[in-house]
Amino acid sequence: MLRLISVDLKKEKIETLVIPVCEDKKIHADALILAIIRKAKKLKEFNGEKDQTVTLYDLPEIKARRVVLHGLGKTAMLDAEALRAFAGKVVKNCIQKTLPALWLAVPDKCPAKMPLSSIVTAMMEGACLGNHRFDRYRQEKKKKPLKSMYFIVDPASARKIKSPASRTAKICQGTTLAREWISTPSNDKTPEQLTRMIVEQAKKQGLKTRVLREKQLQQQKFGALLAVAAGSRSKPSMVILEHRVAGAKNSVALVGKGVTFDSGGLNIKTGGSMSDMKSDMSGAAAVAATLITAARLKTKVNLTGIIPIVENMPSGTAIRPGDIIYSYAGKSIEIGNTDAEGRLILVDALAYAVKKFKPQLLVDMATLTGACVVALGEKIAAVFSHDDKLAAAITAAGETTHERCWRMPLPEDYKKLLKSDFADLNNISSTRWGGAITAALFLSEFVGDTRWAHIDIAGPAYAKKENAYCGPGGTGFGVRLLTELIEKI
Ligand code: BES
Ligand code: ZN
Ligand code: ZN
Secondary structure, three states: OEEEEOOOOOOOOOOEEEEEEEOOOOOOOOHHHHHHHHHHHOOOOOOOOOOOEEEEEOOOOOOOOEEEEEEEEOHHHOOHHHHHHHHHHHHHHHHHOOOOEEEEEOOOOOOOOOOHHHHHHHHHHHHHHHOOOOOOOOOOOOOOOOOEEEEEOOHHHHHHOOOOHHHHHHHHHHHHHHHHHHHOOHHHOOHHHHHHHHHHHHHHOOOEEEEEOHHHHHHOOOHHHHHHHOOOOOOOEEEEEEEOOOOOOOEEEEEEOEEEEEOOOOOOOOHHHHOOHHHHHHHHHHHHHHHHHHHHHOOOOEEEEEEEEEEEOOOOOOOOOOOEEEOOOOOEEEOOOOOOOHHHHHHHHHHHHHHHHOOOEEEEEEOOOHHHHHHHOOOOEEEEEOOHHHHHHHHHHHHHHOOOEEEEOOOHHHHHHHOOOOOOEEOOOOOOOOHHHHHHHHHHOOOOOOEEEEEEOOOOOEEOOOEOOEOOEEOOOOHHHHHHHHHHO
16 A cells, blocks of 8 residues: 655654665755754764665654665666665565565655656655565465555645555556566466456456457458467467547557467477566556556546467467468468467457557557567667657657667568568568567558557566566566556657
8 A cells, every 4th residue: 555644753653764865965854854864874884875774773753663764875866767766675675574564754855856746656656566576376475565655745745746646556556467467377377367367357447358269260360360379279369458438539559469378389499598488478468457557547548458369389280380371461471480479469469450440559569579689688678660759659658667668660671571482471581680670570561551669578578587676577567658658648
């Protein structure tokens, strides 16, 4: 639970009060807090350096049981992301010490350019996201998330600013829902199971849900999606989630890659490259969680989520390299490599989105290429779009939420790399270079003249190691980004 409050520190019984402290400047206005900081800074071991902490017990001037002073470093280095990271670390430290609740003294005037409401929002976000752990498979749940997190501001501010607590909690809940789905192992997340999990959560929030199952997919000729699914014992599906609001001006369709496990198929992945492929449905998770979040926030945009779900496995029934299949759009595709399966399921979903929903905007999100990770690393997603405004809106949303996106080109002349000797297209490029680009160009063949963008999240969707406000596993990358995007367009 998140709450914005103002309290009398002399009277309020507080278990753990955390005070952020800068090395160079005062960032608090409250006299009592300033006095405590002065006291702490007299100690040799504390001067406010980044992530330095000191705990003081039973101070005579206030009622708090313990006061943790946590260094933020120099004020010039502070921004929204530094505050998120700070709050995330504070929460993790509390969890480590099995403390059940936290009171955080919000700085009054730092960073200088940020309004107080943004400072509070960033801290709440970091705290809320840092409070999540994926521990469903652990018998001994030693580390319990915090039950309550209070953010202390002065009484005037508490009255003045509209508390972001409930909105932030909803957005973070969406992010952690995506994390849970992504971190769930593939043996408990077959396409049938993932379909059920998504539909169940979507229905709870009042979204309209529809599932196209194998028979309907066959009848409606989703040939590319069915080709990828052919090797798996689990049946594929296409999940459609609709969020409708009366009088909405904009309509957006979101498509997310939902490969519950990517073994590569007959072009089986080698070495360690298969190990985290349970996360190959991160695009699907982000899209479904964004729709669920939009329903909770009652976002005034007509939003449709189209989520193709399959498992990519090698078997006697799997597609083979050299096979030629027909996509939903009617184009024939030669299978150059069964490991380039994401683009196959996506083009059927994109073509369906364009045909059935005619959205003003179409955005797909996918863990599409290893080449994208080579280009931008594990923290930054790639954005591809012919539409400058849409690409700029996505990168701007990513700056706001610190889900960083970098625009990449869609060069017309690279399209010839996708030529096939026998079919309309080959699903892989004739060269190994520029793989993220050729994958995006492949998708671009199926969106007509709809305003479209593709976001390759192969890098940031999954984290092997924990960081300030995310545990190891699915990061939920994309939920905050897409939520911000659809609210801003
Ligand atoms: N799911 C992978 C891409 C991926 C790689 C995601 C690493 C996350 C981390 C995708 O289906 C894939 O296998 N792509 C191939 C394409 C190639 C065969 C043209 C790749 O990137 O190697
Ligand atoms: Zn693959
Ligand atoms: Zn894949």
